[in-house]
Amino acid sequence: MHQYLYLIPALPLLGFLILSLAGKHLHKRVIAWIGAGTIGAAALITILLGIEFLQSPPASGAYTQLLWNWFSAGQLSVAVSITADALTLVFIFVITFVGALIHIYSTAFMRRDRDYARFFASMNLFVCSMLVLVMADNLVLLYLGWEGVGLCSYLLIGFWYETPANCHAANKAFYITRIGDTAMAIGLFLLFKELGSLHIATIIEQAPKHFEAGDTHITLIALLLLAGGIGKSAQLPLQTWLPDAMAGPSPVSALIHAATMVTAGVYLIARMHTLFQLSPVSMTVVAVIGALTLFIAGCSAMVQTDIKRILAYSTISQIGYMFLALGVGAWSAAIFHFFTHAFFKALLFLAAGAVIEALHHEHNIFKMGGLKNSMRVVFLTFLAGAASLAALPLVTAGFFSKDPILWYAWGAANGNPFLWILAIAGAFITAFYSTRLMLVVFWGERKTPVGDHPGKWMTVPLVILGIGSVAAGFIEWPHNLVHFTLFSEQVQKVLPAVVLKQNLPSELIFQGIAALVTFAGLYTGYVLYYSNKGILEGWRQSAALLAIRNFLLGGWGFDDLYHALFVQPFLFITRINKKDVFDRLYNGIAQANININRLLSLTQNGSLRWYIAGVLLGILFIITMQLL
Amino acid sequence: MPSFTVHTVLIVSAVLFVLGLIGVLTRKNVIFMLISVEIMLNAAGLAFVAAGAKWQQPDGQVMFLFILAMAAAEVSIGLALVLQIYHQHKTLDVENITALKDEAVDEMV
Numbered sequence: 001m002h003q004y005l006y007l008i009p010a011l012p013l014l015g016f017l018i019l020s021l022a023g024k025h026l027h028k029r030v031i032a033w034i035g036a037g038t039i040g041a042a043a044l045i046t047i048l049l050g051i052e053f054l055q056s057p058p059a060s061g062a063y064t065q066l067l068w069n070w071f072s073a074g075q076l077s078v079a080v081s082i083t084a085d086a087l088t089l090v091f092i093f094v095i096t097f098v099g100a101l102i103h104i105y106s107t108a109f110m111r112r113d114r115d116y117a118r119f120f121a122s123m124n125l126f127v128c129s130m131l132v133l134v135m136a137d138n139l140v141l142l143y144l145g146w147e148g149v150g151l152c153s154y155l156l157i158g159f160w161y162e163t164p165a166n167c168h169a170a171n172k173a174f175y176i177t178r179i180g181d182t183a184m185a186i187g188l189f190l191l192f193k194e195l196g197s198l199h200i201a202t203i204i205e206q207a208p209k210h211f212e213a214g215d216t217h218i219t220l221i222a223l224l225l226l227a228g229g230i231g232k233s234a235q236l237p238l239q240t241w242l243p244d245a246m247a248g249p250s251p252v253s254a255l256i257h258a259a260t261m262v263t264a265g266v267y268l269i270a271r272m273h274t275l276f277q278l279s280p281v282s283m284t285v286v287a288v289i290g291a292l293t294l295f296i297a298g299c300s301a302m303v304q305t306d307i308k309r310i311l312a313y314s315t316i317s318q319i320g321y322m323f324l325a326l327g328v329g330a331w332s333a334a335i336f337h338f339f340t341h342a343f344f345k346a347l348l349f350l351a352a353g354a355v356i357e358a359l360h361h362e363h364n365i366f367k368m369g370g371l372k373n374s375m376r377v378v379f380l381t382f383l384a385g386a387a388s389l390a391a392l393p394l395v396t397a398g399f400f401s402k403d404p405i406l407w408y409a410w411g412a413a414n415g416n417p418f419l420w421i422l423a424i425a426g427a428f429i430t431a432f433y434s435t436r437l438m439l440v441v442f443w444g445e446r447k448t449p450v451g452d453h454p455g456k457w458m459t460v461p462l463v464i465l466g467i468g469s470v471a472a473g474f475i476e477w478p479h480n481l482v483h484f485t486l487f488s489e490q491v492q493k494v495l496p497a498v499v500l501k502q503n504l505p506s507e508l509i510f511q512g513i514a515a516l517v518t519f520a521g522l523y524t525g526y527v528l529y530y531s532n533k534g535i536l537e538g539w540r541q542s543a544a545l546l547a548i549r550n551f552l553l554g555g556w557g558f559d560d561l562y563h564a565l566f567v568q569p570f571l572f573i574t575r576i577n578k579k580d581v582f583d584r585l586y587n588g589i590a591q592a593n594i595n596i597n598r599l600l601s602l603t604q605n606g607s608l609r610w611y612i613a614g615v616l617l618g619i620l621f622i623i624t625m626q627l628l
Numbered sequence: 629m630p631s632f633t634v635h636t637v638l639i640v641s642a643v644l645f646v647l648g649l650i651g652v653l654t655r656k657n658v659i660f661m662l663i664s665v666e667i668m669l670n671a672a673g674l675a676f677v678a679a680g681a682k683w684q685q686p687d688g689q690v691m692f693l694f695i696l697a698m699a700a701a702e703v704s705i706g707l708a709l710v711l712q713i714y715h716q717h718k719t720l721d722v723e724n725i726t727a728l729k730d731e732a733v734d735e736m737v
Contacts, residue, residue: 601730604728604729604730605726605729605730606725606726606727606728606729606730607722607723607726608661608722608725609653609722612652612653613653616649616653
């Protein structure tokens with residue numbers, strides 16, 4: 001199968017080309033087949049490739065295909081060359097498999113939209129860009145995919161462009177990720193200056209020889225790359241775009257949050273792990289950013305009322321866990337959390353999309369309720385997703401991936417108790433807001449009548465993802481419970497194993513605490529939103545608590561802070577520069593033209609007699625000139 | 629056959645031209661304006677013929693034939709336009725036919 005490696009990104013690209021060039025003339029059924037079919041075929045190839053990889057691993061640990069030489073200038077030569085090792089395969093699998101399910105769901109979800117072809121064209125390009133990003137064997141090609149992902153997120157967040165708020169959200173996503181991209185580009189320049197190559201394998205090999213550990217250059221490079229990752233993965237302090245990105249259709253949110261875009265930062269750091277390992281400072285920064293983000297975003301998720309914003313903040317929080325794991329050096333734990341997160345987060349967004357559609361585009365969870373019996377399939381799958389998000393012990397994928405991260409936050413060589421406390425607080429919060437979401441949406445009395453029920457093209461992907469949300473965890477057990485660690489065995493061929501501290505207490509204690517905290521979160525949610533709602537009513541009376549709630553609801557005031565720090569000064573500068581000398585010169589020229597125009601248009605008064613007199617005067621003038 | 633001096637003919641032609649011009653400038657009705665234009669054209673033709681007679685050359689008469697043909701064409705187009713104007717505006721008074729006026733002029737004045 002590995003000779004067909006190039007087809008994995010090429011098929012979505014083909015779908016994009018067909019749909020964008022000829023989409024207007026195609027029937028919706030054909031568009032659906034092309035849009036979802038290309039991704040499905042890519043997923044099929046990926047699965048076959050994965051089986052081949054597991055059965056007979058390539059000698060070098062990676063399949064590589066050189067497609068063509070892109071350009072060469074001086075000592076820089078960039079090839080369009082794709083490669084797939086264990087790390088990449090995990091990403092390709094999630095991108096194509098989850099992506100295909102999202103596409104299948106979208107064929108039904110978007111059925112009434114008149115821009116059906118444009119939607120699938122953008123989605124296909126999105127998947128293609130992400131595949132290029134993870135399969136690139138050099139950083140220039142990776143950057144191409146990186147920018148492609150940014151472009152497609154802009155196109156899809158602003159998909160319903162007739163509403164100004166959606167365009168604003170799309171612009172915001174584009175600008176804020178651009179800050180990170182710029183930093184990353186500078187990082188790439190520095191890397192090239194130092195090592196003379198942007199080929200990933202060469203960098204991984206050369207970096208430990210070229211740099212000493214803790215060198216300022218390598219720290220600077222690592223931090224710049226990290227800034228790129230922060231922008232794309234919506235981590236502190238560039239996280240503000242993701243909640244607003246909910247303006248796009250629900251499948252887009254699912255694609256952005258699960259398979260593409262926000263996990264790009266995790267991939268970049270994992271791929272460049274050698275650089276980060278050489279710089280302990282940057283590792284600490286990654287871990288601290290991750291821990292703070294997971295806590296801050298989790299707190300905001302607790303008080304949101306828009307179902308998609310809750311999920312958006314929970315994504316930021318879960319990516320925070322991945323960053324935390326990367327920062328403490330638990331590389332494979334981070335990738336494993338990405339793997340399980342993709343299933344349950346895609347599921348949650350798609351199920352939320354089904355709920356929103358059924359309730360006539362109602363986003364507010366407090367206007368939902370009582371859907372437990374009327375939307376059975378959505379309820380059961382959503383339950384699987386939410387349980388996985390809450391990391392219910394032993395029965396959900398989320399537990400198997402989050403538990404090691406909690407353990408390594410303390411136990412890994414870079415870990416420390418403060419990170420662990422933030423992570424465990426995050427686990428409590430996650431369990432709490434998952435319970436709140438479930439109880440408010442699916443229990444209680446019905447507040448909005450149910451309209452359309454999702455068809456089979458929407459429920460089948462939900463069920464598959466629901467099974468994934470439960471079962472995806474079973475390929476990697478905590479090694480002290482059951483010795484079955486298929487996932488980390490494979491990933492550790494590429495990424496280094498985690499280094500533990502000496503003389504740690506037993507891992508089982510930590511797992512017990514994590515499980516207890518999860519149950520405590522569940523119970524708190526149950527008490528506050530089901531059994532004893534009076535407590536919340538009491539809290540609503542207190543002005544201080546309400547102020548805290550509004551502070552969290554607005555995402556810790558980051559939007560206002562950035563508005564005051566960057567937007568206002570910029571607007572101020574533009575305002576005072578509005579009347580400088582140059583503008584006056586150009587405005588003067590424009591004004592003079594306008595005045596002359598007015599003067600001349602006086603002559604065009606519509607009176608035929610006036611025109612004849614004008615002609616006569618002209619003739620007289622010419623004759624007089626001739627005589628003189 | 630009475631003989632005219634070129635001078636006299638040219639004066640007559642000039643008088644005709646000025647009469648036509650005054651007609652164009654003062655008449656309100658488009659058809660009368662067209663007739664006035666015809667008079668001006670014929671005045672020009674008369675001047676050509678007189679000049680041809682003076683220099684004993686056929687060119688003046690050739691030019692007159694040109695003017696005749698041109699006047700015929702002009703009248704046919706002009707009358708067609710007059711018909712259209714009447715269809716659209718229900719009037720032939722040039723004072724009332726000001727559709728080509730620049731709207732901006734009103735705003736400024």
